Every structure is written in C-alpha cells, then in structure tokens.
Amino acid sequence: MSLNDGVLYVPEMSADHRVRVFRRTLNDLHEFEGMEVDAYIIITERYVVIFDTLLCPEDSEIMMRMVKDQIIGRQLLVVNSHADWDHCWGNAYFTGYHATPIIAHNHCLTRMQSEEARQELIDYQQRYPVFHNVELIPPTITFNEGLTILGGDLTIELIPAPGHRTDHIAAWIPLLSLLLAFDAVEKPLPSIENADAVSSMFATLERFVAMQPKRVLCSHGKSTSSALVNKNLEYLREIERRSRAYLQQRHPANDELEHAAEIIHYPLDRVIGDSAEPFDRAYYSWAHNQNVRSLFQWLMSYQGEI
Numbered sequence: 001m002s003l004n005d006g007v008l009y010v011p012e013m014s015a016d017h018r019v020r021v022f023r024r025t026l027n028d029l030h031e032f033e034g035m036e037v038d039a040y041i042i043i044t045e046r047y048v049v050i051f052d053t054l055l056c057p058e059d060s061e062i063m064m065r066m067v068k069d070q071i072i073g074r075q076l077l078v079v080n081s082h083a084d085w086d087h088c089w090g091n092a093y094f095t096g097y098h099a100t101p102i103i104a105h106n107h108c109l110t111r112m113q114s115e116e117a118r119q120e121l122i123d124y125q126q127r128y129p130v131f132h133n134v135e136l137i138p139p140t141i142t143f144n145e146g147l148t149i150l151g152g153d154l155t156i157e158l159i160p161a162p163g164h165r166t167d168h169i170a171a172w173i174p175l176l177s178l179l180l181a182f183d184a185v186e187k188p189l190p191s192i193e194n195a196d197a198v199s200s201m202f203a204t205l206e207r208f209v210a211m212q213p214k215r216v217l218c219s220h221g222k223s224t225s226s227a228l229v230n231k232n233l234e235y236l237r238e239i240e241r242r243s244r245a246y247l248q249q250r251h252p253a254n255d256e257l258e259h260a261a262e263i264i265h266y267p268l269d270r271v272i273g274d275s276a277e278p279f280d281r282a283y284y285s286w287a288h289n290q291n292v293r294s295l296f297q298w299l300m301s302y303q304g305e306i
C-alpha cells in the first residue's frame with residue numbers, strides 16, 4: 001500500500017446519505033501501525049462541511065475527490081475538531097487554489113501557532129515521509145462558546161467539548177439526532193488530557209448524555225452507538241470510585257502513580273471485558289494508566305494535598 005491510499009469511504013458508518021464517513025488507516029508509522037482515524041463530510045443544501053482534515057493534505061485531497069460531484073453550488077467549510085496531528089494536519093490542502101474557511105475553537109488557533117506544535121511537526125517529518133507536505137495551517141474563523149452552521153436542510157451546532165484537549169469541540173446535528181464526538185468519546189476508552197481536564201471531561205460526557213443522541217460517531221473505534229457515551233462515563237466514574245476508596249486508606253507516592261491502574265486493581269482487561277474486537281493494547285494500556293493517574297491527581301489536588 002502506498003503512503004496515500006489509506007483513506008476509505010465507509011458508508012456503513014452513516015444512516016443518512018448527507019453524512020459521509022472517511023477512515024484513514026495509519027500504515028508504515030511504527031508505533032501507530034494499524035491506528036485508524038475517521039473524518040466526516042456533511043453535505044447540506046448550502047454547505048459542504050469537512051470535519052477534520054486527517055494526517056496530511058493528500059488525505060484531504062482523496063476525501064474531496066470522493067465528494068467532487070457535490071461541490072458545485074455549495075460553499076466549502078472546514079471544521080477542525082482540535083489541534084492534534086491526526087485531525088488537522090491535512091489543513092494545507094484548503095489553502096491557495098482550494099482556499100476554504102477553517103473553523104475551530106479559539107484555543108485550537110493558539111495550539112497550532114505554538115512552538116510546541118512547530119517542534120512536533122519537525123519531529124514527525126524527520127521520522128515519517130507521510131508528513132512531508134504538512135504545514136501548520138491554523139483556523140481562520142474561531143469561536144469560544146459555540147457556533148451554528150445553518151445549512152438549509154441541516155443545522156450543525158458546534159459546541160466546546162473539552163477534556164481530551166482544551167480546544168476540543170463536538171458537532172451536534174439535531175435533525176438527525178447525530179453527535180460527532182470526535183475524541184471526547186472513544187472505543188474502548190477515552191483519553192483525558194491531564195488532571196486539570198478531569199472535571200471538563202466529566203462535564204462534556206454528561207452534556208452528551210443529556211442531549212440524548214440517537215447516534216454518536218467518534219474518531220477512533222468504528223462506533224456509531226450512543227451507548228458508548230454512557231460506557232465511557234461509567235468507566236471514568238469507576239476509576240473515580242476506586243481512587244477515592246484508595247485515598248481513604250493512603251496517598252500514593254509519585255512513583256506509584258506510574259502504575260496507577262494497578263494500585264486501584266483496575267487492569268485494562270477488566271475495562272475491556274470479554275470483547276473480542278481487536279484494539280491497540282500498547283496505546284490503550286498507556287491511556288488507561290494516564291487516566292487513572294489524572295483522576296488521582298485531580299482528587300488529591302482538590303483535597304488540598306498537592
């Protein structure tokens with residue numbers, strides 16, 4: 001498989017022909033081998049809205065080729081769910097001849113203009129040829145509280161959904177009762193940025209539950225099930241319960257937090273249950289441990305202990 005033919009249209013992920021789901025499988029990327037990330041294109045009467053631009057401009061080009069019949073008579077809009085590399089490094093496709101407004105949370109702009117992002121790109125470009133044509137193209141329209149795209153037949157509400165990252169947003173399409181949760185919901189488990197993000201993550205997931213979506217799409221894990229929101233929330237509450245119980249006995253030292261999942265006796269296999277579906281064990285072990293550690297640090301910080 002060549003570098004750029006890893007983007008596929010996955011029609012079985014969508015119940016409405018206006019919502020198109022595309023999947024990028026990461027090949028030849030060593031530690032990310034086999035990882036998948038989804039992007040969406042929603043075709044409304046007035047707009048074609050591209051939700052996330054995947055890994056590189058070539059990825060976005062492939063998606064756009066697959067919807068080219070829909071573009072005439074409609075304004076293109078790009079939305080970045082957040083500034084992580086697997087979601088917005090294709091933005092450069094939407095410059096120059098293909099110049100398109102790029103909408104994101106205001107903090108996404110800050111992240112993409114940061115020295116950290118510049119260094120990360122240099123680092124990735126040195127390691128993997130797939131990123132050769134990536135440029136950090138920040139959003140051109142930003143919001144803080146929310147933004148509504150009135151597409152005519154479909155209205156799309158962009159809402160802040162922090163927790164995985166501060167700049168993370170979600171998209172809600174009321175008519176279809178469809179929530180695009182991106183990385184706020186994930187199968188088998190979500191990833192919280194750090195201790196400071198724990199309460200935001202709970203609030204985001206609780207807000208999603210209150211919206212009562214019929215379908216929820218997330219960027220990683222091939223899931224369309226709204227039950228996954230509750231499952232993710234229940235998973236985090238279980239960590240919270242176990243961590244609180246542990247803290248009533250004693251406080252973990254920093255080196256114990258390196259294996260935080262172990263000290264609350266909540267190994268990854270218990271989280272996953274008896275699901276036979278394959279998943280990236282190395283990544284999700286790491287993410288699970290980080291989640292437990294963040295929960296511990298959050299609980300200890302508001303108890304005034306650190």
Ligand SMILES: [Zn+2]
Pocket residue numbers: 037084086087183219220
């Ligand atoms: Zn992601």
